[in-house]
Structures are given as structure tokens and as C-alpha cells.
Amino acid sequence: MASHLRRLFPCLPKQPGYNKRLRKAAELLRRVTRLLATDTSVWSHDVWIVDSTPVECGRSARPSNTPTWLGGPSTGTAPATADSSGACACTWCPLQGVPIAFALTGAKADERETLLDLLAAKSGLTAARPEQTLIGDKNYFGLGFEHQLADHDIRLPRPARPNRQ
Numbered sequence: 531m532a533s534h535l536r537r538l539f540p541c542l543p544k545q546p547g548y549n550k551r552l553r554k555a556a557e558l559l560r561r562v563t564r565l566l567a568t569d570t571s572v573w574s575h576d577v578w579i580v581d582s583t584p585v586e587c588g589r590s591a592r593p594s595n596t597p598t599w600l601g602g603p604s605t606g607t608a609p610a611t612a613d614s615s616g617a618c619a620c621t622w623c624p625l626q627g628v629p630i631a632f633a634l635t636g637a638k639a640d641e642r643e644t645l646l647d648l649l650a651a652k653s654g655l656t657a658a659r660p661e662q663t664l665i666g667d668k669n670y671f672g673l674g675f676e677h678q679l680a681d682h683d684i685r686l687p688r689p690a691r692p693n694r695q
Contacts, residue, residue, distance in 0.1 A: 563629055572624040579625060579665045582641045585617040585634065620644040622664075630655060641669045649682050656682045663687065 536542075567573050620641060622631040631652045635644050645666075649656065656662055663685045670686060679686050 567628045567630055572626045572628050575624045577663045580622045580645055582618050582620040585619050587616045642675045
């Protein structure tokens with residue numbers, strides 16, 4: 531199938547060239563996404579959500595222990611599905627779903643650490659937004675984590691748990 535489409539793409543980059551273009555385009559995509567978000571009313575909302583989802587990087591009959599793409603974040607499979615290998619996308623966005631910040635991490639990375647890294651990398655997001663409320667799932671827990679979010683002036687409402695750590 532690829533051979534009969536080759537004439538439509540006379541200059542396909544090889545793997546290193548593709549990765550260079552992809553890395554260069556990442557910052558442009560972030561800027562365009564941020565411009566779209568700040569140009570709409572969703573930017574002014576004081577409730578945002580954060581979540582992570584497995585990203586399928588390769589599919590095989592059985593999970594492989596090798597990275598499936600150049601510079602893959604980790605080996606193994608994502609916890610949620612045996613079809614996804616090696617990566618997880620952490621997205622921070624308003625309720626309407628426009629991504630404000632995002633990161634691609636290893637499937638076994640701690641979601642809390644990824645969010646804290648996003649906050650450190652994008653500190654300007656919370657500086658102008660006092661008392662921002664962030665909604666996350668059960669993976670965003672822990673008193674220490676909540677104190678770190680409070681340092682950024684972010685509230686994370688969660689139901690009370692008897693074994694809260």
C-alpha cells in the first residue's frame with residue numbers, strides 16, 4: 531500500500547528528520563493552542579481539569595519490552611491497557627477541553643509528579659490566576675501533594691477518604 535502512494539510524497543523525511551521536525555513543531559503547537567485558549571472565554575474560567583490517558587505507541591500480539599519509537603519515554607505497557615506501550619499524555623485544560631498545558635510521559639510516571647512538573651514549567655499560568663480550582667481523578671491524592679498545589683495557589687477538591695495520606 532505504501533509503495534503506490536510514494537509518488538504523492540516525493541520528499542519523505544527519514545526517522546531522525548521526522549523527529550527533528552516534530553520537536554520543532556511542538557513549541558509552535560503549544561503557542562497556537564495557548565493563543566486559541568486565551569482568545570476565548572474559556573481562559574477566564576476558574577475551574578480547570580487535569581487527567582492522563584495512555585497513548586498507543588505501538589501494537590503487537592504481546593507487549594514488548596523495547597521502546598516502539600525513537601526516544602520512547604519508557605518500556606512496558608501502560609497500566610490501563612495492554613495495547614498501549616510506553617507513553618501517557620497528561621493534559622491540563624478548562625472544562626471545555628481546550629488544552630492549556632500538556633506533557634508526554636512514560637506510562638509508569640506518577641501523574642502527581644507530572645502535574646507538578648507542568649506547574650513548574652508553566653508557572654505563569656497560575657501566577658495571574660489566584661485560587662484556581664483543579665479537578666482530577668483518584669490518582670491525584672495525598673496531603674503532601676495538596677500542600678504543593680496550595681503553594682501554587684491551586685485548590686484540588688476531593689471527597690474525604692478515611693485512609694487519606
